[in-house]
Amino acid sequence: MLDNLALGFETAFTISNLLYCLIGVTLGTAIGVLPGVGPIVTISVLLPLTFGLPPEGALIMLSGIYYGAQYGGSTTAILVNLPGESSSVVTCIDGYQMARQGRAGAALAVAAIGSLVAGCIGTLLLAFFAPLLTSVALDLSAPEYCSLMFLSLCCTASLVPSALLKGLVMALTGVLFGMVGTDVYSGLSRFTFGVPGLGDGIDFVIVAMGMFAFSEIISNLVDPEERKLLTTRVEGLMIRLEDLKESWKSMLRGAGVGSLLGIIPGAGVSVASFVAYVVEKKIARDPSRFGNGAIEGVAGPEAANNGAAQASFIPTLSLGIPGSPTMALILGALMIQGITPGPDVVTSHPKLFWGLVVSMLIGNVLLVLLNLPLIGVWIRMLKVPYRWLYPGILVFSCVGILTINMNPLDVALAALFGLVGYIFVKLDYPPAPFILGFVLGPMIEENLRRALLFSEGSYSIFVTRPISAFFLVLTALLFVSILVQILKGGERAVAIGGRSEP
């Protein structure tokens, strides 16, 4: 462990990796604050830029964007009553009230410190559990992987429980599109329709840019967001001791809730912050304070979303199974670097894994420094109009796609995916499960093939092997709980926790 951490420090403290970390967390904070730009869009747009970076640098930077956005998102929630990211939805409730009572500084400080605490706890869990899970994962074989990926897809699909069918069909459609290209076993071209460029399959970057960046820009232009800034001057950023006394337990509880939910595939950061809010309200002595500027209502959820962001790296890096679309993008970035995701990433690329762990600790400290003393800069950025931003996203996307194969047809294909993605959004079909299905699809087919070869064609192998059966029971429980929820008409949770997941 100590050797590994030493290696991590050695890797993370090189000048270039510190720089990538700083770029990542700064960008993350910026997009958390900027209107209409989220981590999925940003990571998609930056993917082509990481081709030329070493794997450690690429992963450190992209990860920084993800957890950095959890910090920036709270700034908008507190000051403008609009979630900068979907994970900050619940922070609006009490954070904005605190700001209205002139306690914006305390709210911002509690959010940042809560995020720091949870970020460090989440990172330590990652350092501890990922290698542990890896040693377990090495014993898993094809049937277990197959069931686990199935569970992962179903979790993501059920993120909006009332729309389970929609999520499932989108995930399956993603799997279908993932098949386009040459089948590795038979050498047969599938679904290429004679188009020569499709022989190698559809590039993941093209799908991500089209479905997320382009379709999101169109959606944002159709429904522009109104921003009314409450105050341009934030005072009293120095947190008072009594504020800290009131909120430190909430931070720890939030960190716990977040880390736990972050590990579970599909649950994600929004659900984590929502659950943390409910927990705080339940155990509070006077629940009526919630909604009127309760400091616990900011500390708990903000700690939870950052804890979940760090913890979601655990299944991604130790099992090779992404729990959320953002993690699917990170996994895609690793594949671009020539690293096959799976349980051996931690052991065969120790520099990458431990470098990332240490960079997360550095990144979280940098984020507090960025977010508290420099808050004035971000407040000014809150007012950057979207009409300056989206042409920039478009230019970066288009030039980025062009660098992949130097083929303008790729850009046109991305536009097509933008059209498809926008139509899906308009029909209320979530694009997030699609990208997860697209990434997982080929892995599911591969493992299904191996499992059935092993069992001589019998599907019973998935239930007779205990770990595989365990995953399938979890999937069944998930479906049952959703059914119960729908029968009880309990769609309240959906109203707050819903929306697409970063």
Next chain:
Amino acid sequence: MRLTKDLLAGAFFLFLGAGALIVSRAYPSGTASEMGPGYFPHLVGTAIAIIGAVIVVKALAQSGDSITVAQWGFRPMLLILGSVTAFALLANRLGLIIAIVALVAVSRFAARDRGLVEFVILTAVLIAIVMCIFVLGLKVPFRLTPW
């Protein structure tokens, strides 16, 4: 019968699944123990078609709001996708710089914003950033100008 969102989407998935099944008929299915290239596509195609059919049936059984085309935002959609397509058409023919100018010019109509000074500054800044990162930094061999 009203054309609701779910009816339209369900029908789309029904056709997508059925279409995948028809196209993948040409791929040998093999047996479960020795999956051919068609085995998995058949499985996934069937599942998509079934869910699509369920969504259609549910949509027919429930009443929902008809789709109103006015809310679809065709203008931004066409302008954004059009600007990207323009970039794709121009990038290799007239070079990257003109393609970027076209991309920004067309896409800016989507926000109904036509300030010329802002456009010039924005385009110049974006071209400068792209030059620094991709051309000078990553040394990507783009065709930059028409000549």
